[in-house]
Amino acid sequence: MTGFSFDAVAAILFIPAGAAAILAAMPNYRMTAVVNVIASLLTLLAALSLFITERPAPGQYLLVDDLNIVFIVLNTFVGFTTSVFSASYIAHELETGRLTAPNLRFYHAMYQIMMFGMNLAFVSNNIGLMWVAVELATLTTVLMVGIYRTHEALEAAWKYFILGSVGIALALFGTILVYMAAQPVVGEGTNAMVWSVLIEKAAQFDPALLSVAFIFLLLGYGTKVGLAPLHAWLPDAHAEGPTPISAVLSGLLLNVALYAVLRFKLLLAASPQAIGPGPLMVTMGLTSLIFAAFMLYRRRDIKRLFAYSSIEHMGIIVFAFGMGGPLANFAGLLHMVMHSLTKSAIFFAVGHIAQVKGTQKISEIRGLTESHPGLGWALVIGVVAIAGLPPLGIFMSEFLVVSSTFARHPWLAIPLVFGLLIAFGALLLRLTGVAFGEPRGGMAPVEASYVPMYSHLALVFAAGIYLPPPLVAWFQHVAGILG
């Protein structure tokens, strides 16, 4: 009944939860980083085992289907690599005294609770439980964004908390409305919140109520996706928190909210008389893309720059899913994976760069490829990838988004391409300054962990050259589910 009788799903929930308890109680702060990495690795292995173990029947609370496996594996993978990056990043923060040992215990425990919350959001089959999980993940990241306790970090955390709470409150109201719509058809009780039951009977729901519910859900979870004009928290939270948190915020937490939006989009699509979710998502996606593209030009802080780039890419992804259809969904899914990998790799590089140079100001960072070739070239590859240049993976997914738009709604392709080009220009402009020229700023050698960022970039590169047929088939299948 409860769905806890099977292994893999229980493992991806209990490993982070148990690790959080252990980490909170561990006195030796040097060990905590190691335990954090091990726990994240185990969670990743558990997630991978979802592919081979027999899939359980959907329960009242938990569900594993073809759609969420993609999200779970991506989530646990980036969670694992970030924990490796975090270990070296945090060691430096300890040396410079920005964080203390008790901070660290708290940080690692929160990291695992956040992973638990995100995994729970992905496997939940109950729209109430999903809401609780998203809220949990949000609260833990709020605490971590504020961990430096500087003026700026506190303001960022406060802004994030207030906007995030308002978003999450709107999402809860939307969830209640979905229940109200389902209740006359499904009957009272837990079943009217079980997603797999809802999707079967969505055609009989009151379309007007369902439409209003979706608007609340899109606004609510959309705040967490970082869609303009609800994005105000995102740049601050990215810039002021520890960089590993910026990486998981961009790479993972935005995806969690996106996943919630997708689930409800499916629900709405199953009800023929309700408003189409597509135009709403297309509009919000395009707005975010174009807005963020212009904002990229005026950034002076390097983490803020990439935060705006995340808004831009979430805009593209939401646009693609809003377009719908097998090709656009495939492109959206691929773009989401590529963006998560690339953006977290960029943040890994930026984290070490900011530590070495002692600043996040773009104007004070120059000539990285000369002073720190390892970091500099990682950043160059990352930015080239994120700007959408061939042959990397994002080029392919953006190309698919654009071509599917041209095929179906040529008029929409104009603002889309416009936004992409604007953002492209801004990123390359900033990159040339930061990466090339006369080195400026701290020259100290860096003790960086190159493995996480280069492994991400290698994956993105490989995906740009060659996508294995089983993966393509899998994504096509999922794109088909997404309708």
Next chain:
Amino acid sequence: MNGLTFDIAHLLAGSLVLISFMMLYQDRLFALINVFALHAVVLALSVAWQAYIQDAHHLYITAAIALVFKAIVIPVGLHRIIQRLGIHRDIETAVGIGPTMLAGIGLVTLSMVLMLRVTPEADPLAREDLAFALSIILLGLLVMVTRRNAVSQVVGFMSLENGLVLAATGAKGMPLVVEISVAFSILIAFIVIGVFLFRIRERFDSVDIGALDDYRGERR
């Protein structure tokens, strides 16, 4: 449905909207918190009444949580914080009271028009509950945007959550999971905010968000 039970439910939910309006024009922190406590008491009554007419005993727990945490523990805690921080002076409202009240009236009209239109087939009680709940949520948002002080933003947020609880209890047979989670999330939210307030206090001797506001958008 019996006319009287309907009327009482209606009365309680309507009073919540009225009390939300009262929050809009409070210009002292203590008064604002007292009004919030009243809001929570009426919410507890309303939830208890729903529990009685729906014969749903688990809702009594939600009512008790509303009464104990929101009407007693949190207001007392906030009073203490305010005293300790020494900020029991006027609230600096970002927008005047007149325009705020007008905006509030507009928001209530909006939510009535919207919710009553999209729920013609729903149970009349649940339907009006939902319309009232949306009004309370929007008024809570309005409190949050018209105040610059961190404590009053927190109060605005909690009144917003009260609206959510009203909506959740009005939806007949909504699983317990959600109600308890709402109550817990408020508690967690309160702890989070408490932590923040103390941190802010540590650093700046102020919980006025305006003091934090000079840092805008970009590091210069």
